[in-house]
Amino acid sequence: MRIITWNINSVRARTNIVEQLVKTYDPDILCLQETKVQDHMFPTDFFEEIGLPHLAIHGQKSHHGVATAAKAPFEDSFKIDWCEKGDARHIAVKIAGGPTLHNFYVPAGGDVPDPEENDKFAHKLQFMEEMTAWSKGLKEPSIVVGDLNIAPHPDDVWDHKKLLKVVSHTPIETEGMMKMIDAHGWVDVMREFTPLPEKLYSWWSYRARDWNAADKGRRLDHVWVSPSIKDTAKHMEVARDARGWEKPSDHAPVIVDFEF
Amino acid sequence: MRIITWNINSVRARTNIVEQLVKTYDPDILCLQETKVQDHMFPTDFFEEIGLPHLAIHGQKSHHGVATAAKAPFEDSFKIDWCEKGDARHIAVKIAGGPTLHNFYVPAGGDVPDPEENDKFAHKLQFMEEMTAWSKGLKEPSIVVGDLNIAPHPDDVWDHKKLLKVVSHTPIETEGMMKMIDAHGWVDVMREFTPLPEKLYSWWSYRARDWNAADKGRRLDHVWVSPSIKDTAKHMEVARDARGWEKPSDHAPVIVDFEF
DNA sequence: GCCCCAAAAG
DNA sequence: CTTTTGGGGC
Numbered sequence: 001m002r003i004i005t006w007n008i009n010s011v012r013a014r015t016n017i018v019e020q021l022v023k024t025y026d027p028d029i030l031c032l033q034e035t036k037v038q039d040h041m042f043p044t045d046f047f048e049e050i051g052l053p054h055l056a057i058h059g060q061k062s063h064h065g066v067a068t069a070a071k072a073p074f075e076d077s078f079k080i081d082w083c084e085k086g087d088a089r090h091i092a093v094k095i096a097g098g099p100t101l102h103n104f105y106v107p108a109g110g111d112v113p114d115p116e117e118n119d120k121f122a123h124k125l126q127f128m129e130e131m132t133a134w135s136k137g138l139k140e141p142s143i144v145v146g147d148l149n150i151a152p153h154p155d156d157v158w159d160h161k162k163l164l165k166v167v168s169h170t171p172i173e174t175e176g177m178m179k180m181i182d183a184h185g186w187v188d189v190m191r192e193f194t195p196l197p198e199k200l201y202s203w204w205s206y207r208a209r210d211w212n213a214a215d216k217g218r219r220l221d222h223v224w225v226s227p228s229i230k231d232t233a234k235h236m237e238v239a240r241d242a243r244g245w246e247k248p249s250d251h252a253p254v255i256v257d258f259e260f
Numbered sequence: 261m262r263i264i265t266w267n268i269n270s271v272r273a274r275t276n277i278v279e280q281l282v283k284t285y286d287p288d289i290l291c292l293q294e295t296k297v298q299d300h301m302f303p304t305d306f307f308e309e310i311g312l313p314h315l316a317i318h319g320q321k322s323h324h325g326v327a328t329a330a331k332a333p334f335e336d337s338f339k340i341d342w343c344e345k346g347d348a349r350h351i352a353v354k355i356a357g358g359p360t361l362h363n364f365y366v367p368a369g370g371d372v373p374d375p376e377e378n379d380k381f382a383h384k385l386q387f388m389e390e391m392t393a394w395s396k397g398l399k400e401p402s403i404v405v406g407d408l409n410i411a412p413h414p415d416d417v418w419d420h421k422k423l424l425k426v427v428s429h430t431p432i433e434t435e436g437m438m439k440m441i442d443a444h445g446w447v448d449v450m451r452e453f454t455p456l457p458e459k460l461y462s463w464w465s466y467r468a469r470d471w472n473a474a475d476k477g478r479r480l481d482h483v484w485v486s487p488s489i490k491d492t493a494k495h496m497e498v499a500r501d502a503r504g505w506e507k508p509s510d511h512a513p514v515i516v517d518f519e520f
Numbered sequence: 521g522c523c524c525c526a527a528a529a530g
Numbered sequence: 531c532t533t534t535t536g537g538g539g540c
Contacts, residue, residue: 009530010533034530036534062534063529108530120529149530206530206531250530250532269540270523294540296524322524323539368540380539409540466521466540510522510540523540529533 001098001258003029004239005145005221007105007203007251011035011067015046017245021253022050025239028071029095033105033147035065042067058091066091066103066146080134083126098260099229104146106131113170121167124149128176135184144186144224147251152177155197156219168218186224189256193236202238203251212244223256232258261358261518263289264499265405265481267365267463267511271295271327275306277505282310285499285515288331289355293365293407295325302327320348326363326406328353340394343386358520359489364406366391373430381427384409388436395444404446404484407511412437415457416479428478446484449516453496462498463511472504483516492518 004027008014011032022030030052035042039059047055052069056077059065065088068077076094081087089105107127110120128150152174154160163169181188194200201217208214225233235257243252264287268274271292282290290312295302299319307315312329316337319325325348328337336354341347349365367387370380388410412434414420423429441448454460461477468474485493495517503512 013533034533110529206533208531247532273523294523370540466523468521507522521540524538526537527535530531 001028001095001260002255003027003031003101003143003145003223003258004253004255005031005033005103005147005223006242006253007033007147007221007249009034009036009249009251011065012037012041012043014247014249015043017242017248018046019050020245021239021242022052024242025253025255027052027255029093029101030069031101031103031145032067032069033065033103035059035067036062037065056091056093058088060086060088064088064105066105068093068101068103072096082130083123085123089127095260098258099141099143099226101143101145104131104144104148106146106148106150108149109167109173111167113165113167113172124167125172125176128173128180132176132180132183135180135186138184138226141226141229143226143229144222145254146222147220148177148222149220150174150177151201151218151220152181153191153196153219155199156201158199158201158216158218163218168220181224185227187227187230187233189223189225189233190219190236190238190254192230192233200238201252202254204243206250221251221254223254229260232260234259261288261355261520262515263287263291263361263403263405263483263518264513264515265291265293265363265407265483266502266513267293267407267481267509269294269296269509269511271325272297272301272303274507274509275303277502277508278306279310280505281499281502281513282312285513287312287515289353289361290329291361291363291405292327292329293325293363295319295327296322297325316351316353318348318351320346324348324365326351326365328361328363332356342390343383345383349387355520358518359401359403359486361403361405364391364404364408366406366408366410368409369427369433371427373425373427373432384427385432385436388433388440392436392440392443395440395446398444398486401486401489403486403489404482405514406482407480408437408482409480410434410437411461411478411480412441413451413456413479415459416461418459418461418476418478423478428480441484445487447487447490447493449483449485449493450479450496450498450514452490452493460498461512462514464503466510481511481514483514489520492520494519 109124115122202221204211369384375382462481464471
């Protein structure tokens, strides 16, 4: 079973590359973030046409929004309202004969890494705290995927020192993420297959002139599994080629194959 | 010598179909209206690549804008500032070994066909008056092309009666256009090749569900020549197919072949 | 409908 | 750099 997670940066503006991803990498389940579309305007017909007719979507106008699309029906699906903000940042599905799959879009956190001065950063930290508490209490085997907007390790960014004061790689965020991982014993699947200290990125800014040559990337996207199902993950790759497709997202898809 | 006039509704948003037009219909001179781009941002490289490297452009930010592109150099080019508004609505070129070619974008005129209530309609009427006076004084053989935003004859619109109170087909506009034609003795080339009462359109609204089947068109685009060079026009067609291309303009190109 | 622009957001 | 929105224009 192949699961792909991808921050698509508007699903309606990028049906072309979603189709290209599905044709090229053939996911069984596709988890999207930043769909930027209300549920009643979601392109359901398109997902049917590309062979992923089963949808669990949680969207809002303009911002955020997540969607999980699959070849086969889910046993169940539900949303969690993190920070009681009504934001569309999470959707969970129960995979038939498999674990529960949580699709997250964690707040980016704005520019200033100070919760006193920047409400968006405070929101990001509170979101992580709630995820940490939730991780601690979580009993059933689960998968967390999505854009968590934090690159936790020095080798998850192109320049550790330069990024220590840049939101996504500040100590309060990276240490918070490690606490969240410890709270459940989450297994960082990407790093199981590409161990430290190898560089590993999933995001390259639109603003860079030549993103590929400059390679100033960050690993903002993640796939975590409960320790009890660690060995079900058989393969991982970052589909870096998709970052170079026509009208790309600034994120690359992360692909993981499981055997449940 | 093939001349094509086309309201392109943003030249930068439609380089694809400009290329398709050039490949399909191979104009020697292409006159565009509503280029919507300042001169320093005009896609000159693109026009070089498609074989029309010689440019006379008159643009402004956001609105209006005309451009005349050709395979061969012009002998001269100049602009006229109609109504002293500084609008980019005209560019003229002297064709080597041929007449002077005037490329116009006449004001659309807003919604309410009353010059007292609607400044845009007053502007349109004043523009026509200035063009009429200019036509009267014009000595050298000339060609006028462009989006004149008036469909003068009953068979230039899909429903004459329904459009009598709709800007582009009101009596004050259609009669004004006939006066302008008389002022110079302009020969309406499109109607030489497709005589009344045959229906002839060059524009179909974006808002129509199925523009082709409904066929609620108007002839807003024109090609006129001085009476002395009437017989140099050898062929005319409206490239209606272009209205159905990918991301179309709401206007179709008008093609005229000349032998100077 | 579809273009432009200006803001806000990433 | 790229997306969204809402307003203006046609």
